[in-house]
Amino acid sequence: MELIIEGLKKALDIILSADPEVIRITLLTLRVSFTSILISTIIGLPLGMAIGLSRFKGRKIILIFINIGMGLPPVVAGLWITLLLWRSGPLGNFSLLYTPTAIVMAQVLVSLPIITGLTSSAFQQINDKLLLQIKAMGATKRQTLLILLKESRIAVMAAIIAGFGRVIAEVGAAMMVGGNILGDTRILTTTIVMEVSKGNFDLALALSFILLSAAFLITGTLTFLQQRTRNL
Numbered sequence: 001m002e003l004i005i006e007g008l009k010k011a012l013d014i015i016l017s018a019d020p021e022v023i024r025i026t027l028l029t030l031r032v033s034f035t036s037i038l039i040s041t042i043i044g045l046p047l048g049m050a051i052g053l054s055r056f057k058g059r060k061i062i063l064i065f066i067n068i069g070m071g072l073p074p075v076v077a078g079l080w081i082t083l084l085l086w087r088s089g090p091l092g093n094f095s096l097l098y099t100p101t102a103i104v105m106a107q108v109l110v111s112l113p114i115i116t117g118l119t120s121s122a123f124q125q126i127n128d129k130l131l132l133q134i135k136a137m138g139a140t141k142r143q144t145l146l147i148l149l150k151e152s153r154i155a156v157m158a159a160i161i162a163g164f165g166r167v168i169a170e171v172g173a174a175m176m177v178g179g180n181i182l183g184d185t186r187i188l189t190t191t192i193v194m195e196v197s198k199g200n201f202d203l204a205l206a207l208s209f210i211l212l213s214a215a216f217l218i219t220g221t222l223t224f225l226q227q228r229t230r231n232l
Contacts, residue, residue, distance in 0.1 A: 004205060011206035021182075026210060029168070029187040032100050036107035036167045040115050041160055043108075048119025048159070049145065053126075063120065069113025077109040078176030085177070098179040103187070106173035111163040118162060122155030123148065157226035161219060168215050188214075 014022050051062060083089055085097040085105075096102050126148060134144050149156065171189035178185035180194060188211040195204040 006202045006205070008205070008209060010202050011209040014206055015210070022207070022210070024183065025186055025188055025191055025207075026214065028100065028185075029189070029211070030214065032103045032107065032174075032187065033164065033167045036104050036111060037160065037164045039104070039108050040111040040163050040167075044112050044115030044159075044163070045119055045156065048116040049123050049149070051116070052120040052123025053148070063117075066113050066117045066120065070117050072110055072113065074106070074110055074170050074172035074174075075176065077106050078173030081106045081109065081173065081177045097177060098181060098185060100178070100185055102177040103174045103185060106177045107167040107170055110170060110173065111166050114166055115159045115163045118159035119152075119156055122152040122159070125155075126151065154226055157222065161222045161226070164222065165215070165219065168211070168218070 051059065051066075081102060082097065085091050085094070085102055096105075130148075130151070131144075134147055139147065169189065171193055174180075174185075174187055175190045175193065178187070178190065180186050180190040188207055192204045192207050192211070195201075195207065
């Protein structure tokens with residue numbers, strides 16, 4: 001208990017003193033997390049809608065792979081991205097390994113199946129009678145998609161929240177592809193792991209409180225927006 005109290009005190013000291021290094025690490029954490037979830041949403045939302053609304057051969061197999069991807073171990077994602085960006089890999093000439101871009105790629109790999117899968121599940125549950133009513137009203141394809149998106153907005157927001165929760169807490173893949181380089185690729189989760197390995201539990205706890213606070217504020221805001229849509 002004393003260790004937790006000391007960690008809280010140190011977290012407050014770090015925040016009040018505006019430690020430049022911690023601020024840099026926190027901002028990088030938020031930047032790569034927001035970038036990753038934005039890319040995953042842009043790709044996963046329309047993909048999930050298409051899979052959820054369409055009926056085609058091989059659809060069940062695709063859904064199986066998406067569901068497997070939802071539980072993809074981060075270290076496996078990190079390994080694949082590392083092989084892709086390695087010097088002898090397909091993208092080795094771009095020198096992206098051990099950069100924030102590599103961390104974003106790994107985080108997209110672990111969050112994209114979550115957003116795609118949960119969005120697909122939401123659209124599969126849409127009542128067929130609603131689709132018939134929309135068609136009877138003479139709505140265009142674009143109007144139909146917008147109406148269905150509005151009907152499923154709570155579930156879609158839940159998918160985004162789940163995806164964000166995955167990337168903000170990710171550590172294995174980020175450590176593997178980012179290298180935890182000070183001033184370049186060090187983020188909160190990898191810093192916590194490093195400080196624990198060094199026995200600096202008070203600093204690790206302080207950083208964990210900062211990470212939890214950021215996650216709480218962002219997830220809380222997304223949840224507020226999600227619940228607000230119920231009254232619209």
